[in-house]
Amino acid sequence: MSQEHLGLMAAILSEKGVTHAVVSPGSRNAPAIIALSQSKKIKLLSIADERSAGFYALGMAQQLRRPVALLCTSGSAALNYAPAVVEAYYQKVPLLVITADRPEEWIDQGDGQTIRQRDIYANYIRKSFHLPHAVAAPENLWQFSRQLNEAIDRTLFPAPGPVHVNLPLREPLYDIRPFDLSKMPRTIRLLPVETLIPQEELLRLADIWNKAGSKLILAGQMTPGHKLETLLSRFAEDPSVAILTETTTNLNLPGCIRCIDRTIEGISDKLIAGFTPDILLTFGGAVVSKKIKSLLRKMQPAQHWHINPDTEDFHLDTYLSLTLTIPAGPETFFRQLAPHLQTTESNYRALWAERDKAHRERHHTYLASAPFSDFRVFELLFRHIPRTTCLHLGNSTPIRYAQLFDEASEFETWSNRGTSGIDGSVSTAAGAAIISEKPVTIITGDIGFLYDSNALWNTNPPAGLRIILINNGGGNIFRFIPGPDRFEELEPFIETAHSFSAEGIARNFGFSYFSAGDAGSLSRALQPFFGKQENNRPALLEVFTPSKTSAQVLKDYFKFIIS
């Protein structure tokens, strides 16, 4: 049997705009790797650990805004993609996950590296396809190419996400002939469309909006490069509107509240009514702040409108108060609404702005005398990281600290907040560094770094990658969550306390290594760290911070800003 349909696969991928594939070495998928590499139109990156490979592809797809293909061998390799696939599903990133498989008749018949791969990502995939073994028969050729056409388009429409293509291959595996492109079946194209709000509905919404004395806009995670700054500037000037954004919103608009946790700290039951809006308007992906979720669930505003163009998850009622889902893009909504806006007199925006300003001043006062700790390190980093860098924030500590700094909004910011796992933050940043023309910096905690240290295992790591590792000895996040500190028996299990450094790992994989243990050494390290390295290596900067002091400094901070 000839494997010429693999050449067809490569041709369809390339025809439909797939330009990059991350492949992991294996035997069953080797003919598909050969076919992709023979096509010359798709750039291949080889990453051996499929878990890391999955997150590399995620980081690349985030930058490209097009699907990146993944290709692995049969068996548990496919399951090592699962953490990246579930993140891509909830973060809405386009991935084309191709898993080579044994022929169907050999499933569960005692053959090696054979598992039930069909529908293996069932709980967290846009759609799953199972391709025919060969395309000699016309109906198989039709099915093979039609399914691939749909699979690629489904990574982007109706909303971006991961799609699974299971590719069973029969032996002999290496009878690979280039596909005769004159026999290339037609390509099926999906027409781009725009979802609009009908005029009548729009006028009704505008009327309700204009009459409401207080409106709160809360924006979740958004891909950098959206056009919302201009569209929202009109709203930001309205005294009846307050806009809350997070670092991951990638919205740098004057007048927004950018540090939600800092601002809402201390809004007591007595104060809550004043901050409760008539209308809550939300859009974007995940919201990092647990405190705002908890506060809004208490508030239960009379109306909550949620803008969400994804037809797969409408009626997302995160704040227990959803009254209207608007299944269109936020750009469309704001553009359509703009001509009908009227300014409404109110002190609502001022109420938020004054609180924000007061707490910002307390923030600076506090940090000016805070001892060296995680918090101080973040202050120094946000002051010194070049603004041209594309900034990745690891889970869970780095992304939470970033929310406390106005300066964080000056960066193009990424974070794996789909499922908020620590499993692939470094690989995601490394993948981004392969595509991005800007340098890429990731700030990670020690547990997240060690978890994903295979991100460094790359024969040709991207020169623009900079890893800043804040090593406080492990798992300090659990010191900030109320509760566990009452249980001493938990310490050895929950804290992952350790005394490991990253130096050996960094040197092993050919990264330049820098370290710092106080404000002075950190300041001195930053310039050479961000500079060009010998042999164009990427670099890792490990900052050692005191664990208990760091936890205390953060706890005292929240007391101080409301004192």
Place this chain on the structure above:
Amino acid sequence: MSQEHLGLMAAILSEKGVTHAVVSPGSRNAPAIIALSQSKKIKLLSIADERSAGFYALGMAQQLRRPVALLCTSGSAALNYAPAVVEAYYQKVPLLVITADRPEEWIDQGDGQTIRQRDIYANYIRKSFHLPHAVAAPENLWQFSRQLNEAIDRTLFPAPGPVHVNLPLREPLYDIRPFDLSKMPRTIRLLPVETLIPQEELLRLADIWNKAGSKLILAGQMTPGHKLETLLSRFAEDPSVAILTETTTNLNLPGCIRCIDRTIEGISDKLIAGFTPDILLTFGGAVVSKKIKSLLRKMQPAQHWHINPDTEDFHLDTYLSLTLTIPAGPETFFRQLAPHLQTTESNYRALWAERDKAHRERHHTYLASAPFSDFRVFELLFRHIPRTTCLHLGNSTPIRYAQLFDEASEFETWSNRGTSGIDGSVSTAAGAAIISEKPVTIITGDIGFLYDSNALWNTNPPAGLRIILINNGGGNIFRFIPGPDRFEELEPFIETAHSFSAEGIARNFGFSYFSAGDAGSLSRALQPFFGKQENNRPALLEVFTPSKTSAQVLKDYFKFIIS
């Protein structure tokens, strides 16, 4: 809401014989960790990377022959268990996989670390349970404890395997009161039973067996400690019976063919009829040798009996010739059949034995003058590794080389041949070293080692663990598979070529490090390596071998033994 049912969970686990749990730090599962640790009856091991934690538990459960509990937080953490769960499923190892979850009402409502965990391992799990959030209502108490009773028993009956328990928890998470043991519900016990072959059927089988002039017994992977040596010795003496075993069969019986690939090399189409048995009898798990699978599929013996006590996967037709499934244990079958056996005159055993002997002699001649290479390293290792060691063999190269040495049968041997992944061999060995009273040695290739290097990330790594890493620069297995060497474009992708050493990683995690680059330095390193280390550390020995020479030595070997 009180979390007292977590105390009940700990009590039920302990009551039903769960003595060990591998936990990974997290927020949602923290109360369950506290409850397990308060019970004092279950030993907890904390491993941060859930992929590695899963394989640690697998290695521990292999040694204990009882379920080991796994406990992780919600979200993608659960999916990092998937590679170990699928391996446990196909290797039939008991694992109790407990995944903390967000409350059901919050699934897909924009909350953090929340995915659809129900049935998340659907394709590779014995059974999945979804526990109630609390046990205040009597029906919930009944459901909670009844489900846990069944889940634990299902890890062992009707055959060992992984079982999933999804554990949704509501806030407040840390209202943990010890469970009042006087309220402990009854424990449900599962009576051990034995499946027997009825006398009439047994006599019929014995009659067919005794009349057949040639019988081939092929044994797959078996857990060390089985009682088959004595039972099979009677068969081994029968001139009409040839017994083929692999290293992973853990059967050290004189007269067996232990090196299948070496023996069957060169059985041409002309010779095949002589080796084809009247009856093929198989039992045990996965068979490593691809060559024997391919040969038997060609032979298609008239009868193939397969002994398999697992009711979940009967009619496993690996050799395209299955005629009878015997759903009982191999011990039972051989014990029941023994009294009815008659010796049958035949030259069948002799035919196999002569070929085995001839190829063994060629093996020794070849190796005596072979240059330093992977093959020579294995020869030295099998000569010098202390026989008391519990030997783990990584995928894919080490397990394949081991099949070529008769000496490999002198060890208690383990290998992840359920799905034959490279993803967790080192963690599995590390888990075994925690339980085993014997020292544990793992032989791994470089790709498998780097893939699973988080196995070393353990604040208290077991002193008895010895890692032998054969570093030939990456992925040499693909040089042995016919086909890919014709495709030069494949080299950079399929080979994972690299120039990394493990020294930095070993030192980072506090392992003693040894290295060798030729036969002399290897011999000198072995004694101190296997000796007691400073501070009771585990140790890693890295053997650097030439990549192309190693591939050539193995290719030439198979030519030489049949020349």
